[in-house]
Amino acid sequence: MFSILLWLFWSSALVRTTTAEAVDTTVQEEATGNSTCNPADAMHVVLLGETGVGKSTFGNYILGLNTTEGFPVGNGAESVTVKTESKLGHLLGKDDQPCLLITDTPGLGDTECRDEKHMKGIIETIMKQKKVDLFVLVFRSNDNRFNAGIQRMIHLFEKLLGNSFYSSLAIEFTFFRHDARSRLIRSLSNISKELIADEWNSQLKTRYEIDEDIPTVFVDPKFVEEISDETEREIQENQVKLFKGALHSNNVYECKSHCMQQLNAWHKMLQPRITTGSLSVKRNTKVSMECSVWYQSYCKSNDVSNPELQWVLEANRTNITVNDLDDYYTESTTDEALPIYRSKIIFNISEETEGSYYCIYGSQESQKVSMVMALGPKVDGFWTGWSTWTECSWRNSTYTKKRHRHCILPQNRGLPCTGPDVEHEDCETPQEEIDRCFNPGYTWTFYNNLLDIVRDVKTVWDCRGKCSDMTNCKGFTWFDFDEEDPVNSLTCKLFSKLDKAIRSRGVSGKQSQCTCSVQQQCGINSKQVSMYQTQTERECQDMCTLMNNCEMYTWYDSTSYSRYHCYLYQTCEDGQPCHDCHSGHKTCNNFCSQSLNILDERQRNVNTKSSLGSDPNQFLSYRGYHTSTDKFYFSGAAGTRMPTYPPRPGSCGTEHPGWLNGTYPSIPGAQVTHKVCFVNYNDDCEWSTTTTVTNCGWGYQFALKKVPNSNGLTYCGM
Numbered sequence: 001m002f003s004i005l006l007w008l009f010w011s012s013a014l015v016r017t018t019t020a021e022a023v024d025t026t027v028q029e030e031a032t033g034n035s036t037c038n039p040a041d042a043m044h045v046v047l048l049g050e051t052g053v054g055k056s057t058f059g060n061y062i063l064g065l066n067t068t069e070g071f072p073v074g075n076g077a078e079s080v081t082v083k084t085e086s087k088l089g090h091l092l093g094k095d096d097q098p099c100l101l102i103t104d105t106p107g108l109g110d111t112e113c114r115d116e117k118h119m120k121g122i123i124e125t126i127m128k129q130k131k132v133d134l135f136v137l138v139f140r141s142n143d144n145r146f147n148a149g150i151q152r153m154i155h156l157f158e159k160l161l162g163n164s165f166y167s168s169l170a171i172e173f174t175f176f177r178h179d180a181r182s183r184l185i186r187s188l189s190n191i192s193k194e195l196i197a198d199e200w201n202s203q204l205k206t207r208y209e210i211d212e213d214i215p216t217v218f219v220d221p222k223f224v225e226e227i228s229d230e231t232e233r234e235i236q237e238n239q240v241k242l243f244k245g246a247l248h249s250n251n252v253y254e255c256k257s258h259c260m261q262q263l264n265a266w267h268k269m270l271q272p273r274i275t276t277g278s279l280s281v282k283r284n285t286k287v288s289m290e291c292s293v294w295y296q297s298y299c300k301s302n303d304v305s306n307p308e309l310q311w312v313l314e315a316n317r318t319n320i321t322v323n324d325l326d327d328y329y330t331e332s333t334t335d336e337a338l339p340i341y342r343s344k345i346i347f348n349i350s351e352e353t354e355g356s357y358y359c360i361y362g363s364q365e366s367q368k369v370s371m372v373m374a375l376g377p378k379v380d381g382f383w384t385g386w387s388t389w390t391e392c393s394w395r396n397s398t399y400t401k402k403r404h405r406h407c408i409l410p411q412n413r414g415l416p417c418t419g420p421d422v423e424h425e426d427c428e429t430p431q432e433e434i435d436r437c438f439n440p441g442y443t444w445t446f447y448n449n450l451l452d453i454v455r456d457v458k459t460v461w462d463c464r465g466k467c468s469d470m471t472n473c474k475g476f477t478w479f480d481f482d483e484e485d486p487v488n489s490l491t492c493k494l495f496s497k498l499d500k501a502i503r504s505r506g507v508s509g510k511q512s513q514c515t516c517s518v519q520q521q522c523g524i525n526s527k528q529v530s531m532y533q534t535q536t537e538r539e540c541q542d543m544c545t546l547m548n549n550c551e552m553y554t555w556y557d558s559t560s561y562s563r564y565h566c567y568l569y570q571t572c573e574d575g576q577p578c579h580d581c582h583s584g585h586k587t588c589n590n591f592c593s594q595s596l597n598i599l600d601e602r603q604r605n606v607n608t609k610s611s612l613g614s615d616p617n618q619f620l621s622y623r624g625y626h627t628s629t630d631k632f633y634f635s636g637a638a639g640t641r642m643p644t645y646p647p648r649p650g651s652c653g654t655e656h657p658g659w660l661n662g663t664y665p666s667i668p669g670a671q672v673t674h675k676v677c678f679v680n681y682n683d684d685c686e687w688s689t690t691t692t693v694t695n696c697g698w699g700y701q702f703a704l705k706k707v708p709n710s711n712g713l714t715y716c717g718m
Contacts, residue, residue, distance in 0.1 A: 037088050037099035043247055044101045044129050046122070049138035050147045051107025054174035054221055058138060059102045061221040062243070064093020071104045082106055084121030091244065098247070101129070108149030113299040115149045119156065123267050127260060132253045134246060135169045141176035141196055141218070146203065154208060159338050160262050161253065163209055168253040170215045170246040171200060178220050178235040179228065193218050215246045261292070265340050269294040272309060272361040278370040281349050287371055288346045291359035296339040308332060309343035314368065315355030327353055349373055381410035381417040390557050391536045392427035400424045404559055422579075443477035443504035449497040456490055460507050463492035474498050474699075477506040497598065497635065510696075517541075517584030520667050521554045522567065523574025530568045537582050540566035544586040552670055554583040575666035585669020600636030603653030604717040606643055632702045639717035641700050646677065646684035652716035656680060656687070658707065659716055665695040678713045687713060 045062075047055040060070035067073050071085060084105050091097035103125050106118040126132060135157075137150075157165050173196060176182075186192065197216040204210050219239045228236070255263065261275050272293040279287060291309050311330065313320045322328045322345070329346045341361070347353050349371060356368040389401045402424045407417035451473055457463045463478035475495045479488040482505070498510065517537060522528075529549050534540045540555035543566060552572035556562040560580035572583060602608060634640050642660040651657045662674030671694045680686035687707075694701040707713040 036095065037090060037101075039088055039101060042088060042099040042101040043133040044103070044131060045134045045136060045247070046103045046125065046132050047105060047136050047138055048122070048150075048153065049105075049107060050150055053107070053138045053140050053143075055107070055138045056104050058136075058172060058174055058219065058221040059087070059104045061219065061223070062091060063087060063089035063100060063102055064091075065089065084118075084125055086125065092240065098244070100247075103129075108147070108153050115152060116298045119153065120267060123160075123263050126255055127263050127267065130255050130260075132168055132255075134250055135165065135253070136172050137169060137214075138172045138174060139200065141173040146207070151207070156266075158208060160266060161255070161259060164251065164253060166208070166210050166212075166214065167251040170217065170243070170250065171197070172243070173197075173216065173218050174221060176218045176220060177222065178218075178232040180232070183231070215242070215250070217243045217246065219243055262338065262340070265292050265294040265338075269297045270300050270361070271364050272359045272366040274357070274359060274366050274369045276369060280372050280374045283350060283373050284348050286346065287349050287353075288344060289357060289369065289371075290342060290344045291366055292340050292342045293361045293364075294338070294340055295361070309341055310360040311343065311345050312358055312360060313353070313355050314358070322347075376412050378414045379411040380414040382408050383417055383419070383421075384408065386423070387559065389425070390559075400426050439509060440507045441503060441505070442508045443493070443502060443506045444475050444495045444508055445499045445502055449495045449499065451494040451496040454492040454494070457492040458490065460509075464509055466492050467494050470494065472496050475508065475510045477504065477508040479506045517555075517582040518575075518667055519578055519581065520575040520583050521578045521581045522552060522569050522572035522583055522667070522670075523576055525573040526552070527570040528567060529570050532566045532568070533564050534566045535564060537584075540568075541584065541586060544568050550586060552583060552585060552667065554581055556581045571672075572667055572670040573665065573672055574663070575670065583667045585667075587669075597630055597632045598636070599632050599634050599715065599717060600638045602637035604634075604638040604714065605653075606639070606647050606651050606657070606716055606718040608653045609650055630704065632704050633696070633699050634702075634717045635699075641718065642676070642702070643716055643718045646679050647716055649679055649681050652714055654712045654714040656712045656714070657716040658714060660691070660693070661685065661688075664693060664700060668695050670695050676715065678707070 047059055049055050056071035056073045060067065060073070063070060065071075065087065070087065084103060086101055086103045088099070088101050091100055103122075105122050108115045108118060137154075173193075176193070176196075193216070197213075200216070201213045204214060217239050220236055223232070223236045225233060264273055264275075270293065272291050274289055274291045276289040281287065291311070293309065308323075309332065311322050311328070313322050323330050327347055327350075330343060331346075332341070332343045334341055343359065345357075350373070354372045356370050358368045359366045384406045386405050387403045389403050392401045402422055404422045407421060410416055451470070454463070454466050457466065457478060460478040463476050467473040467476040473494045473496065475498045477493045477495075479485070479491050479493075481489045483489075485505070488506075493506075529547065530543075532540070532543055534543065534555065537555045537557070540553050544550040544553040547568060549570050550568040552569040554567045554569070554572075556565045557580055558564070563580075575583065634642070641664065642658070644660050644663065646659050647657040649655050649657070656678045658676050658678045660674055661677045662672060665672045671692055673690060673692045675685075675688050676691050677685035678687040689705050689707065691705070692703040702715075704715060707715070
């Protein structure tokens with residue numbers, strides 16, 4: 001008899017639902033329901049539970065709505081809740097009762113991916129309402145197990161919302177009828193509300209960090225007052241009072257800044273998001289931004305090989321990754337409790353750092369955040385007045401004077417200064433200067449070295465300019481007008497090689513012979529012999545000429561803090577650019593030997609590969625310098641100088657190419673002495689010798705010795 005009664009109890013309570021629902025996580029934008037409630041004053045209740053526990057039926061009963069007005073329910077036991085939806089109304093539909101906003105949610109407990117999609121709708125509702133007065137966890141009263149989906153949901157809420165989530169939680173047990181027949185069956189089976197509540201609270205405390213019992217109610221959502229007896233009505237009224245008490249006694253959960261950040265990260269999983277808004281701040285204000293990403297998902301694959309968040313600045317139509325730039329400090333962390341990567345970037349706002357920032361995780365980009373400077377009034381840049389003209393002197397092969405001015409920089413994106421800050425003006429060249437730069441009565445020997453003949457060239461300066469315009473021109477001869485020599489009158493002959501000068505009625509010179517000085521200063525490794533003050537560069541040069549041990553000078557003009565200082569050097573090394581100084585040789589000619597040997601063999605070029613078995617040392621013996629040191633320059637197919645890096649073995653037509661282990665003198669007339677290294681397969685400097693290199697103005701002169709006694713060692717060209 002007992003077993004029959006027990007079977008009748010469970011059959012009356014067991015109304016399982018079937019799940020034929022499609023996945024749809026759309027949140028209904030506006031709460032619906034026939035109510036005079038103000039949504040801003042309503043208490044927000046979120047119903048949670050697995051599929052088929054009667055959440056929608058419970059929500060309709062609490063709001064006093066029928067199936068037409070309320071949440072949709074299926075015929076019989078079929079579940080039709082496929083999206084998160086909210087409805088507004090009074091408790092039990094009575095105007096004298098509190099206003100409630102009930103959010104019904106799809107059932108959990110399906111696959112992990114479908115549960116994740118359903119959870120998105122729940123999270124969206126919490127983010128939209130920003131507070132929950134009561135979370136109601138709905139269970140079937142005759143079920144004694146935790147579904148995996150419900151466990152995942154509670155764990156997630158605990159992580160996202162913190163333990164305060166449990167202070168806003170109540171449990172509703174459905175399918176617990178209060179009619180006389182159901183009461184009798186439970187009595188015969190020793191089943192009570194207290195027993196069911198204690199069992200579920202025990203499970204919750206075991207699985208989660210819960211210390212206090214969760215309030216429980218047994219509101220019967222199928223209760224019909226017209227056919228109920230007095231005891232059933234009394235029990236139902238008491239359970240509704242318990243539900244109403246839970247609404248008022250439980251803590252309201254408010255989702256504030258930190259909560260919203262974490263919910264956003266989860267909702268945008270695998271999509272990075274910057275938590276800082278756009279800013280407009282003063283120059284040099286320190287700015288801090290944080291980007292975060294939830295990097296786990298059951299529905300999306302995470303194929304990101306490098307989990308680091310990359311910061312990108314978008315400015316002037318250019319995207320720049322800034323993580324490793326000096327102007328930025330970045331700090332990356334991983335959340336201890338949640339699968340969240342965070343990256344913080346700190347920088348001072350300036351013209352270089354303002355723009356739109358976004359961060360990248362894999363192929364996903366965050367929203368763009370604008371960081372700009374708050375500017376004052378715009379001020380355009382403007383020039384100061386011109387200085388007085390300097391004394392005339394040689395500048396880049398021309399006898400000139402100069403003056404300068406300064407730009408007062410614009411402010412707050414004003415227009416920049418336009419035009420030059422320095423002006424040069426040619427001076428009339430004195431005869432003594434012409435004599436220093438040219439060799440009247442000489443021309444260069446032809447011997448297939450004649451590069452070109454230019455007609456109708458009016459002056460020797462114009463002829464020299466023609467040579468300067470051609471990279472392969474080494475020297476020139478200009479012929480003045482002569483009625484007795486109309487063929488050569490006003491002609492300019494250009495030469496590709498300079499063997500030796502011979503007597504002629506012309507005026508000859510080298511391409512860079514008049515480059516008396518350049519705008520560089522002799523470096524700290526130079527050997528200084530004296531220092532004077534002179535009003536002109538020419539006087540400084542003359543002082544150097546008068547001293548036996550002076551070869552080079554550096555003179556500072558009137559625009560310099562060291563103005564009119566004249567430094568005299570025996571050697572000038574490590575030339576450094578300057579705008580207010582001028583360095584040169586003590587004479588404007590005779591920097592290098594007038595009869596240089598030429599290294600022009602193609603085999604010497606760094607791009608020529610070795611032919612194993614040959615003897616490249618033979619290239620060093622047929623030019624007449626195998627027994628002593630002679631002066632050479634590189635030309636033609638060999639190149640113009642030695643490389644300053646170790647070529648690979650097999651380059652320059654040899655297994656052991658030679659290279660200059662040092663830098664070239666940058667000032668015409670300057671000399672340096674460096675080691676020449678010869679490469680072996682395991683050593684860039686297996687053998688070595690020394691050479692003195694002179695800057696001739698038009699190229700470099702090398703004082704070369706016979707290579708060390710080993711096969712395959714060759715001076716290399718490039």
